[in-house]
Each structure stands twice: as structure tokens, then as C-alpha cells.
Amino acid sequence: MSVTRPGRDAAPNMQDYEAERAAFRWRIPERFNFVSDVLERKARQTPDELALLVLRSDGSTDRQLTYRELVLASRRMGHALAGLGVRKGDRLFVMLPRIGEWYVTMLGAIRIGAVPVPATPQLTSGDIAYRIDRSGAVAVITDGQGAVKVDEVSGRLPLLAHRIAVGPAPAACWHEMSALLDRSRDTPTPADSTAADDLMLLYFTSGTVSYPKMVAHTQASYGIGHQVTARYWQDLRPGDLHWTLSDTGWAKAAWGKLFGQWAQGAAVLEMDLRKPDPDLILDTVARHGVTTFCAPPTLYRSLVTTDLASHDLSRLRHCVSAGEPLNPEVIRVWEDGTRGLLVHDGYGQSETVNVLANFRCLPVRSGSMGKPVPGFDVAVVDDEGTQVPAGEAGDVAIQVEPERPVGLFAGYWNDPDATAAAFTKDWYFTGDKARRDEDGYFWFEGRKDDVITSSAYRIGPFEVESALVEHPAVVEAAVVGQDDPQRTQIVTAFVILRPGTAATPQLTEELQEHVKRTTAPYKYPREIHFVAELPKTVSGKVRRGDLRECLRGRAGA
Numbered sequence: 001m002s003v004t005r006p007g008r009d010a011a012p013n014m015q016d017y018e019a020e021r022a023a024f025r026w027r028i029p030e031r032f033n034f035v036s037d038v039l040e041r042k043a044r045q046t047p048d049e050l051a052l053l054v055l056r057s058d059g060s061t062d063r064q065l066t067y068r069e070l071v072l073a074s075r076r077m078g079h080a081l082a083g084l085g086v087r088k089g090d091r092l093f094v095m096l097p098r099i100g101e102w103y104v105t106m107l108g109a110i111r112i113g114a115v116p117v118p119a120t121p122q123l124t125s126g127d128i129a130y131r132i133d134r135s136g137a138v139a140v141i142t143d144g145q146g147a148v149k150v151d152e153v154s155g156r157l158p159l160l161a162h163r164i165a166v167g168p169a170p171a172a173c174w175h176e177m178s179a180l181l182d183r184s185r186d187t188p189t190p191a192d193s194t195a196a197d198d199l200m201l202l203y204f205t206s207g208t209v210s211y212p213k214m215v216a217h218t219q220a221s222y223g224i225g226h227q228v229t230a231r232y233w234q235d236l237r238p239g240d241l242h243w244t245l246s247d248t249g250w251a252k253a254a255w256g257k258l259f260g261q262w263a264q265g266a267a268v269l270e271m272d273l274r275k276p277d278p279d280l281i282l283d284t285v286a287r288h289g290v291t292t293f294c295a296p297p298t299l300y301r302s303l304v305t306t307d308l309a310s311h312d313l314s315r316l317r318h319c320v321s322a323g324e325p326l327n328p329e330v331i332r333v334w335e336d337g338t339r340g341l342l343v344h345d346g347y348g349q350s351e352t353v354n355v356l357a358n359f360r361c362l363p364v365r366s367g368s369m370g371k372p373v374p375g376f377d378v379a380v381v382d383d384e385g386t387q388v389p390a391g392e393a394g395d396v397a398i399q400v401e402p403e404r405p406v407g408l409f410a411g412y413w414n415d416p417d418a419t420a421a422a423f424t425k426d427w428y429f430t431g432d433k434a435r436r437d438e439d440g441y442f443w444f445e446g447r448k449d450d451v452i453t454s455s456a457y458r459i460g461p462f463e464v465e466s467a468l469v470e471h472p473a474v475v476e477a478a479v480v481g482q483d484d485p486q487r488t489q490i491v492t493a494f495v496i497l498r499p500g501t502a503a504t505p506q507l508t509e510e511l512q513e514h515v516k517r518t519t520a521p522y523k524y525p526r527e528i529h530f531v532a533e534l535p536k537t538v539s540g541k542v543r544r545g546d547l548r549e550c551l552r553g554r555a556g557a
Contacts, residue, residue, distance in 0.1 A: 005239045005291050008317040008340075012360035014232050017371070024374035026224070026406040033194045034223035035074055035111035038263050040188075043071040051262060053241070054100040055271040059284050062272070063100050067262075070107070072186040077108020079189065080180040084162050086139055088113030088193065091202065093137040095119040095128070095146045095249065098272045101166045101177060102248045105141050106258065110201075110219075113194045117202045117214075120249030121146060129153035132160060135202055135214060135413075143167055147174060196220035202413055203251045203350045214413040215251070215350045222353070223259050225407025228373050229354035230260025233346045234292055235318050238265035243285065244294040245273065251350035252322065256294050266292070278303045282311040289315040296323040298536075300330050300343065301469070301476055305498070308337025318360065322346045324541055325444045325462055328366035329470040345370060347442070349430060351422075353407035355398060356442050367466060369434060369442040376405050380436045385425040393435045393445050393460070397427035433460065450544050452481035453488045459523050461544065467518035468493060468525075471511055473501045478534050478542045479525060482551045493525035494534060494547055503530035 014020045042051070047068035054062040065073065086092065092109050094116045096102040109116045117135045119128070121143070128149055132140065139162035140150055147163070147170045154160060165174045194200070200219040204212040230236045234256070244256025261268050269290060273281070276299055285293060293316060295303070300321055319334070321343050331343045347356040347369040355378055358370035372378040377399040379387045388394040398408060400423065408428060411419035422429055433445035445451055445460030452459040461479035468477035476496040481489035495511070497503060508528045515524040535543040 005241060005289060005315060006237060006317060007315070010237070010317060013235050013237060014359055014361050014374070017359060017362055020232075021372070021374045026375055028196055028220050028224060028406060030196055031194065032196045032220035032223060033111060033113075034200075034219065034259060035071075035107050036189075036193070038223070038259075039067065039071050039074070039107065042262060042265070043067040046265075049238075049265075050241075050267040052100065052103060053267060053269045053288065055269070055284065055288075057272045057274050059271070059280060059287070065100070070103070073104045073181070074107035074111055075186045075189060076181045076184040077104050078112040079184040079187075080177075081108060081114055081139070082112055082189070083180075083184065084139070084175070086112070086114050086162065089115065089199065090139070091115045091117050091135045091137040093117045093119060093128070093132050093135065093140040093142075095121055095123065095140070095142040096166060097121050097143065098248055098270050099143075099166070100270070103257075103270070104181075105177075111193070112189050113198060115199050115202055117204070118249050118253065119204070120247045122247075123149070123249075125149045125152040129156050131204055131212070132157050138162060139164065141166070141177065144170060147171075194219045197410070199410075199413075201254065203254075205350055213415055213418055216410045216413040217254075218410050221406050221408065221410070222254070225353040225375075225405075226255065226259040227263045228260075228375055228407065229255050229346075229348075230264045230266070232359055232373055233344065233354045233357040234260070234294065234320055235360050236261055236264040236266040236292060240264075240266035240291045241269055241289060242266045242292045242294070243269040243271075243290045245276075245281070245296070245299055246294075252296075255322070255348070255354065276302065278306045279311075282306065282308070282313070285316055286312040291315055292318045292320070294320045294322065297321055297326045297330070298323075298476065300326055300334060304330055304333040304337065305475065308334070313338050313341075316341060318344070320344045320346055320357075322348065322354075325367060325369060325466075327466040327469040329466065331364075331366045342366075347444075351409040351428075351430075352398070355407075356396075365441050367443070367462075368437075369444050371440050371442070375407070378442070379427075380434055380442070381427060383424075385427045390436055390438045393433055393451070395448065396430045396432045396434045396442070397424075398430065399426055400428050401426040447544070450480070452479075452491055454481065454484075454490055454522070459491060463519055464491060464493065464515060464523050464525060467515045467523075468495060468511060470518060471514050473497055473507060474511070476534060478544060478547060480544045480547045480551070482527065482548070490526045491523060492527040492529070492547075492551060494529050494531050496532065496534065497530060 051067045051070045052065040141164040143166045163174045169176045201217045203215040246252040344358040348354045355376045356369045358364045380394040381397045464479045465477045478494045482492040484490045535546040
């Protein structure tokens with residue numbers, strides 16, 4: 001499995017942005033299945049090439065799977081599920097940590113047309129019951145800890161017919177996954193099993209404002225759509241070893257662990273990382289020769305507090321980030337510490353593949369969302385779907401007429417009202433606010449509900465947060481609007497300080513003056529609260545709604 005990995009001098013996959021956009025065309029067959037059409041082909045072409053490297057929580061190697069071995073494992077899982085009675089279209093609730101069995105489960109289900117419903121192991125029993133019930137899942141696949149939670153609510157789930165455990169079966173009603181696979185054959189599953197528009201995956205949204213909705217992705221749209229994620233933004237090619245730090249329950253796992261990477265011929269690294277340890281992460285990158293790396297902004301903020309120069313990152317050639325925009329100061333420190341590696345921000349949602357990005361062939365504008373990915377027409381529009389002038393804030397929207405782009409979700413499953421609300425005329429409204437500059441770069445302002453109105457000014461929280469993070473005393477910051485009778489709202493910041501830094505009135509004033517100098521004076525936070533942590537979704541996004549509720553609670557106390 002020896003392979004030559006691309007170096008930092010490798011030319012980007014996309015060398016002329018405008019020419020690539022002009023020439024790009026989606027090609028969608030009538031029938032498509034990612035496992036049988038992409039992975040099986042790779043197994044025939046390069047059977048002994050590394051596809052998946054799985055590490056334990058301490059960084060030691062758990063297993064290495066070639067394309068041939070990965071395909072055979074997915075066949076056995078497909079036969080095992082079919083043997084239990086799982087059929088095409090049946091939903092499977094999959095709640096596993098970052099282990100090899102997650103891949104086998106996902107690929108085995110997808111290849112026979114069953115529909116995985118991925119979930120983070122952080123869910124409570126109540127969360128699990130809601131998701132299994134709403135999705136109508138007939139089977140659950142989890143580990144021992146997850147099995148305990150499932151059994152607590154199984155009496156409320158009449159459709160749940162099959163329980164599969166990774167590890168020892170906790171009770172007679174559970175099947176051991178290893179035993180199922182041992183009894184299964186590795187012959188091909190029935191060919192031509194799925195149509196292009198068959199349901200492939202259901203992801204639950206974060207549910208920060210209302211109950212989580214189910215995002216429906218189809219076989220071809222998602223399986224093929226993520227090839228632009230991997231080709232253009234992640235810039236992957238054969239020989240790369242790619243590591244996306246993501247919980248298996250997030251849609252970001254599909255962005256960086258399942259589809260586009262293997263379509264591009266790259267290998268995937270997975271690590272059963274529990275609590276993020278910056279030095280262990282960087283040591284893993286160095287020891288295994290990771291060439292492309294993706295992490296959420298919260299983790300990059302942690303990584304840049306370490307001694308980057310003490311780790312050999314010479315084989316790392318390309319870095320990306322997504323989830324929320326990455327602050328320019330963090331990008332600068334990372335570039336200095338890695339001897340020239342820029343972090344390329346990308347943007348998308350659980351509902352999409354990558355739709356905006358900073359690309360290697362274009363100048364990176366630190367803090368921007370980048371430009372539209374080939375295959376997507378993205379604009380900043382008003383409430384009626386009319387594009388607004390450059391420099392003016394509006395809604396980030398994706399054009400869906402006259403041609404719906406590949407990679408966009410089919411809708412919110414079993415929720416026609418929510419689906420209809422997301423589409424206006426020719427556009428899908430993402431719910432995010434941004435502005436577009438004269439050169440076509442997008443700049444994030446915040447979620448639609450996060451934009452602050454203060455004394456007739458509209459203030460995006462991200463710019464204020466970025467200014468705060470530039471101060472050497474600040475590790476992380478979140479900014480929200482607090483109701484105010486005179487100004488409508490006032491800018492209010494929640495700040496995590498570096499260890500050993502004292503939270504004093506003098507520091508508050510210093511941070512306020514720093515923001516005034518860094519951004520427009522009217523944007524400075526009139527209140528700053530020093531906190532030990534920030535409330536976040538399971539995907540790592542700050543729950544600004546929780547912070548606003550906290551402020552309202554204080555006002556009413």
C-alpha cells in the first residue's frame with residue numbers, strides 16, 4: 001500500500017476559475033449508487049490501494065482497509081441487513097463514534113438502498129426517541145453506551161424491529177454486528193439497486209430554534225454532488241491522505257469522510273478522537289503524513305495556541321475549514337506556524353454540498369466565504385429574491401431555476417411546509433446573511449436571526465467576533481444583540497480568555513477600545529461577559545439563541 005503523496009508544490013485541480021465555471025456541467029445517470037458505481041470501480045482499478053486508515057483514541061492504528069477490503073466489508077453488511085429483512089427505503093438509525101464500523105454500516109446500507117439516519121453519540125435518550133420516531137427507523141446500529149440509551153426508550157418505538165450492537169450484545173434482543181458479518185457472504189449485492197432520485201440519507205438539522213428537521217438527500221445528487229467538495233475546495237487527488245475532524249453524526253462527515261474523497265482517489269483517515277487534544281492531533285498529522293486537513297473553526301482556534309513549529313507538518317499541503325467562518329487572525333497565526341499554509345474557508349449546510357469556497361487558484365481573502373463553486377449560482381438577494389448591489393447585506397440564496405443544482409437537498413422529509421418556506425421563486429434561501437464585494441467574494445454577516453440592529457445600524461456578529469479574537473487575551477468570542485429601549489439592541493459579547501488572563505474592568509475597556517479601532521466604532525460591544533465556555537450545537541456551532549435567552553433571563557431577574 002505504498003503510495004507517493006502529493007507535495008505542497010502540486011498544481012491545483014482547478015487552475016482557471018472562470019473557465020472552469022463556464023465549462024462545468026452536471027452529468028447525472030438515471031440510476032446511481034455510490035458504493036456499486038464508485039467504490040466497486042475503484043476496487044477493480046486499484047484493489048490494493050489504501051482507502052481507509054482507522055486510528056484508536058491514543059493515535060495507534062486500529063485497521064487499514066484497501067479499496068477491495070472496504071468493498072467486501074460493505075457487501076457483507078449489505079447482505080447482513082437484507083438477511084434481517086431490511087429493504088430498500090427502510091431507515092436505519094446509526095449512532096456510532098469515529099470507528100471503522102461506522103463506515104461499514106453506512107456503505108452497506110447505501111449499497112442496498114436502505115437509508116442511514118446518522119446521529120451523534122452525544123444525544124440523550126429523548127433525542128434518540130425523537131429521531132427514531134420521526135424518521136420511522138426500523139433498525140438501530142450503535143455501540144454499548146448507545147444501546148443503553150436506546151433500551152431506555154424502546155417501548156415508545158413500535159416500528160423499531162432490529163437492534164445491532166458494535167461490541168458484545170447487551171441483551172438477547174440485540175444482534176452483534178461482528179457475528180452478523182461473520183455469517184454474511186462477500187458476493188455482490190443485487191445490481192442496479194437504486195435510481196438516481198431514490199432517498200439515500202436523512203440528516204437531522206441542529207434544531208437551535210425549533211425541533212430538528214430531516215434533510216433528505218438522494219443517491220445521485222449527494223453522491224455525485226460532493227465530488228465538487230473534494231475536487232475544488234479540498235483539492236484532492238490520488239495519493240492524498242485526507243483527515244476531516246468531524247463527528248460521524250454531522251453532515252460534515254459526508255463532506256469529508258465518505259463520498260468525494262474516494263471519488264477523487266484519496267484515502268481517508270479516521271480517529272476515535274474523544275476530547276480534542278491539539279498536540280495529539282498535530283502529532284497524528286505529522287506521524288501519518290496527512291496531506292489535506294479539515295477542521296472546524298473552534299478547533300483551529302485551539303490548534304494555534306500550541307507550538308505549531310514543534311510538529312513536522314511538512315507533508316501537509318492544503319488546509320480547509322467550514323462550519324462557521326474562521327477569524328482572519330487565526331488564519332494568520334496558522335499560516336505563520338505552518339510556514340505558509342493558508343486555511344481555505346468553505347461554506348455549505350446540511351442541506352447542500354460545498355457551495356462557496358476559497359480556492360487554491362484564487363487569492364484567499366481571509367475571513368471571506370469565497371466564491372461560488374462550479375455548478376452553483378449563488379447570490380445575495382432581498383426578501384423577494386432580487387439581487388442586491390455589491391456591498392449591501394442580504395440573504396445568501398442558491399438559484400434553483402431553470403436548473404436545480406446537483407448536491408442540493410430534495411427537501412425536508414415529510415415536512416412540505418418547511419420545504420416550501422425555504423424556496424422563494426427561483427431561489428433556495430439558506431437562512432444566512434452575507435454581502436458580496438465588487439470582486440465576487442462573499443462575506444458572512446450571520447444567521448438571519450443573528451444580525452443585530454442598533455441605533456439604525458445593522459451589525460453582523462462575525463466581524464465583531466473576529467476583532468475580539470485578534471486581541472491576544474481572547475481565545476474565543478460570540479456576539480449577540482441584547483434588547484435595549486433606546487437603541488433597539490446593543491452589541492453584547494461573551495468572551496473566553498486565554499488561561500491565566502484575569503477578567504477585569506480594565507480588560508473590558510481594553511477590548512472595547514480594540515474593537516473600535518479594528519472595526520467601525522459603532523460596532524463595539526457595550527457589554528462584555530467573560531465565560532468559561534460557549535453553548536454549541538453538536539456540530540460545534542455557537543448557539544447564539546441560547547446566549548440571547550440568557551440575557552433576557554438576566555433582564556427579568
